[in-house]
């Protein structure tokens with residue numbers, strides 16, 4: 001089969017298209033023929049060999065997210081059969097091959113049915129973005145209906161899912177993006193109001209928008225830029241969840257003291273199997289009900305995975321970046 005194979009860690013040109021054997025599923029495992037794979041920033045960090053959470057053995061086929069059709073079911077697998085339309089969210093699976101490939105094998109509990117309304121492209125946008133948005137909002141921030149949440153960086157893979165889930169949960173949702181067209185896009189996604197995170201005044205505008213109260217929860221995609229100002233615009237007893245960070249920032253702890261507010265770290269790798277089951281059940285139910293409508297962003301052919309991993313760190317986002325693997 002065709003797959004993107006890494007034989008070394010390094011810059012994006014270590015991502016090479018290659019012919020590799022089709023993986024065979026063992027007991028409790030499923031093989032999926034993929035139509036799309038999701039591209040996540042984490043895969044670009046892993047490629048460097050310096051990612052804090054995961055350094056794979058080489059050679060390595062990257063990718064945790066995808067969607068396609070069940071091809072073969074191993075023994076002891078219940079509830080899935082050949083031909084089922086499914087999405088794959090394999091980051092936390094014990095056994096998995098990569099999704100930047102025509103076929104992936106992984107534990108059956110990483111494979112979930114797609115409702116008819118959800119396309120294969122949308123299915124490949126669910127895994128890491130969906131699990132991250134759910135964990136940040138509900139398992140870390142404990143967001144309650146009626147609270148105000150700022151999704152700081154709402155236009156990308158994680159942010160768009162967070163907006164949809166938070167809105168359906170009954171929160172008052174504020175989102176940020178990088179230009180006017182993205183702000184209009186966020187309003188279509190369901191934010192109550194949108195602000196430009198490149199405007200230095202946007203923090204004060206958000207406080208004004210809340211009538212001076214500030215926001216209860218901030219889901220932060222770029223903490224090294226925003227953390228200090230985030231702490232300033234929190235409401236009393238507010239919570240910031242650090243989802244994304246690419247550097248360091250001077251910080252004034254007194255901001256937390258005076259409001260008894262909290263900064264909470266979040267890394268999907270720390271989710272327990274029970275956390276993961278809860279999140280995937282909630283995401284599947286949200287797909288079925290139509291609450292979750294994954295937004296498909298830029299698409300690249302499988303052979304262009306290298307450019308995808310460059311662009312996901314450098315270009316502005318609208319929804320989830322995908323690799324197209326086959327026609328469907």
Ligand SMILES: NC(=O)c1ccc[n+]([C@@H]2O[C@H](COP(=O)([O-])OP(=O)(O)OC[C@H]3O[C@@H](n4cnc5c(N)ncnc54)[C@H](OP(=O)(O)O)[C@@H]3O)[C@@H](O)[C@H]2O)c1
Pocket residue numbers: 040041042128129132152153154155156157158159176177178179182197198221222225226242243244245266267268269312313315316317319320321
């Ligand atoms: N902790 C975890 O377990 C975990 C899991 C998944 C992802 N992440 C991290 O979370 C971040 C988002 O992931 P993603 O998949 O959604 O990436 P993405 O699709 O590339 O989206 C990145 C988002 O960050 C926004 N952004 C850019 N500049 C910003 C600023 N100054 N302030 C606030 N937001 C800004 C972008 O907006 P514009 O481009 O429109 O300006 C875009 O909405 C990444 O850093 C990723 O590594 C962490």
